[in-house]
Amino acid sequence: MSDWQDYLTQNKDRFLNELLDFLRIRSISSLSEHATDVQKAAEWTANRMREAGIENVQIMPTDVHSVVYGDWLHAPGKPTVMIYGHYDTQPVDPLNLWTNPPFEPTIRDGRIYARGASDDKGSLLIPILTCEAFLNTEGKLPINVKFFLEGQEEIGSPQVDKIVANHRDLLACDFVLSADSGQFNETQGALLVGLKGICGIDITVKGAKTDLHSGVYGGSIRNPLHVLADIVASMHGGADGKILVDGFYDDVAPLSTAEREQIAAVPYDEGKYQQELGVDELFGETGYTTRERVWARPTLELNGMWGGFQGEGVKTVLPNEANAKITCRLVVNQDPERIIRCLFNHVEKHTPRGVKVTSRKNTFSSLPYLIPADHPGNRTAAAVLTELYGKPPYYIRTGGSVPVCALFLQELGIYTVSFGFGLGDEQYHAPDEFFRISSFERGRIAYGMLFAKLAEPPGA
């Protein structure tokens, strides 16, 4: 075993405790009351990078949450990779479904349960620790490494484009390694080759000046909840699962035979998937497999909807406001701005007189992203994963969105290679999110192997 590997083993308890510390920071980026917590997480990250020996660490402010940059660039002639991750987290509600409080990390059965454990604090910490292992044992890294760790991924990275555009030289590199990704399962590696884009709107329907008595006024005016139900119901079809927003599918690139084959090559137990979700039937757009729908077809989902009385018992109210939050996941070549316009038009077209309906674009906007399976970065990562798991990785996609992947490609002309160690069952974005201690440890070895392999001369 090499020195850096020994170091990782010897310090694993300390690393675990450090992750627990990191997870105690309530860095929910979507809630303004947690803005200082997000900044605290940025500072924690920056300090930890400095402790690891990473240089030029700086916290770059934006109008929302900061980006933490750092580098180690003393391997002339070797490749330069930039590691991407995010220290912000999703919100935690519904809180009552958590076994332990989401920001009081708890270890059970080799798993660390906490909001952000898998997505993405655990994953983000891995390459920092690997760098520390190299620098504290060999005094150097095999390659040049930059870090670009942000705090606004969970709100769609709205200000990251400006940072990237303003720091093209600083961020120049051969490719990005994203720690915000995962493997197939505990015994099978995977490389992510497709991400969906995203955009969305919030809808507010306003009726009378105030809430009203449902008996005294019912039957005389539009009920905003009914109008909202009509609007959102009109956005999707019946049994065929199609989205009925005019223009929504206009720019969707049809799935090629090669793409369908690539997707079909990844094992998939639909029965098990259904059972795990606990539903008696899967559902979606006809003409596509479940995987194709999730990985490569656009979707429209209601993330939230509310209005009127939500308490115990009965309140005979005719409410004067109703709200919905909608996000769409986009595929090549859908443009978020155009889809937003389609949604606005749809809402307007389905707004009756008697209410005022407003649609507002939310802060999420990202182009869909595809990377060739044979990109050089993917080839090296595949070699490492093959060695680590004893078999080649699968080439997978996700319906999720990591806006910076499309952004780095657009702004810097570089691809992002996925190299993260989350697993699909880890309840990210849901109660009882967890990260496996085994993944936390394996990821560190994997990053070390990848650094070493990237340092080898081409064709070696």
Next chain:
Amino acid sequence: MSDWQDYLTQNKDRFLNELLDFLRIRSISSLSEHATDVQKAAEWTANRMREAGIENVQIMPTDVHSVVYGDWLHAPGKPTVMIYGHYDTQPVDPLNLWTNPPFEPTIRDGRIYARGASDDKGSLLIPILTCEAFLNTEGKLPINVKFFLEGQEEIGSPQVDKIVANHRDLLACDFVLSADSGQFNETQGALLVGLKGICGIDITVKGAKTDLHSGVYGGSIRNPLHVLADIVASMHGGADGKILVDGFYDDVAPLSTAEREQIAAVPYDEGKYQQELGVDELFGETGYTTRERVWARPTLELNGMWGGFQGEGVKTVLPNEANAKITCRLVVNQDPERIIRCLFNHVEKHTPRGVKVTSRKNTFSSLPYLIPADHPGNRTAAAVLTELYGKPPYYIRTGGSVPVCALFLQELGIYTVSFGFGLGDEQYHAPDEFFRISSFERGRIAYGMLFAKLAEPPGA
């Protein structure tokens, strides 16, 4: 001026302060955390009745909130009336729309602002104070009076039927006078001749075991919010405002020409109504005037709907649960139980595979109620109102429901005559509910006049 009227005038400041005390009790009947407050309001009411000289005061427990009974029965040969009212209130949300805290009554411009001020604590207190005025000046009441004051009106009086059925002799009387009603405006009296019935259901749609990431799982399963929107959207039609629940209209008695004329005889400024509500168009079932829809046609209203993320910003969640609360207002001859079955059937018929949908009957259930305009109680009340306002009262209906009216008719064979002093603009069931001090004072005189007139020999 008679003695009892002097007494009312001399004690008006004390009476006002007593009402403010009464309004400080947070007697929200629908919220279990306020159960002791509702009981406190019962005790306050009982004590105040005893102080007034009312006899045999007792608090009759039920499985939910109590009924306060009391009587004064020393006028042999004179009619016996039973006064009805309720000391429970609606909930208070949305709290942020209140000018003063809802249970900290505040007087502004001759109005008492507080939850329950108009509906129904202010109105309920009026006849108690009038009795006190008679008993403390003349030592007796002109007629026999019973009180039946309940604490579960705002949850649909679910246990009052048992109390009534078990106390037929105690509650025997010539007719009921309901203090839970109002006049037309400050210068025009009114007698209520029609109330709607009510029933309703709560719907819960459950999808996957947990909330899920909308990107990773979107497109593969039913979203409970979409299903809920479809279900509730399917319950009502498009431009014609019809309710599309099978069987909903089956038993509706068509409006007779006489009924339509009675409704049309009551002045109604539709433009002003629309302006007060702040909507750019009224809406409802075609073929009926707005008044007919509100007063005499059945309605179905969403009182609340919710699921998923309701916070600030974006949460890309595919929620696993969605809820709706629905109540229907019924007209003669619709039966609440039958309508509930129609709603259950409708929900079941519109439930797709892939989700579990449950419908639960809520605690509200009341038959519709009509009283002949020329009922003897109405005739006497009309005479008093004519004297008081200088012109005859209008015969009005409401889309609201006071379950005991139908209940007293069914169980005791007696009609309920409306004799309350709320006005339609008093924001009951909404933020900034208020009651006019002038109504509080006028109501006491009116009850005194009514007692006196009821004591006159028939035809006098």
